[in-house]
Amino acid sequence: MTTEEQIARIERFLQQVIVGELGKLVQAELAFMQFVAMGQAIEVLGGFLDNRPMKAKGQAALRFAAAIDHLFGGNYRALNDGNYLYRKFRNQMTHALLPSREIRLVNREEQAGTARHLERSGGQLLFIAEVFYRDICTAASRLITLLQEGKIKPKNIVFEDAN
Helix, strand or coil, X not given: CCHHXXXXXXXXXXXXXXXXXXXXHHHHCCCCHHHHHHHHHHHHHHHCCCCCCXXXXXXXXXXXXXXXXXXXXXXXXXXXHHHHHHHHHHHHHHHHCCCCCCEEEECCHHHXXXXXXXXXXXXXXXEEHHHHHHHHHHHHHHHHHHHHCCCCCCCCCCCCCCC
């Protein structure tokens, strides 16, 4: 498979699974499952940034941090100091289907009152699904750009269009 074909496959995967399917979860406004998937999506995005196979063991924290640092940046990077977002958000949601007490989850901005996404309010860090989803889509787009510009090598993933 050529590099261009690998990049095209990764782009289809990102568009269909990360953007498309995650978008459906966010639109459904479920209480927790979209946040579980978003935490996993960050880790998956980070998996494209290293030189290990996608199925390499023991890479979750490293891949999550890499995605935060290189694809998200800003407040995400500052908040993940000491792997905080990984420990308090991603791990909690993935393994317990519940956030830590330090995290508050809402679906839409209007449900957050005056607080904003990634802002501390009442001792909790606020995650707003619709804003978080947009940021994940932006990160996926940044990843595609890095691949297309040759700044990272594409991985040969097994992915066939679901349609």
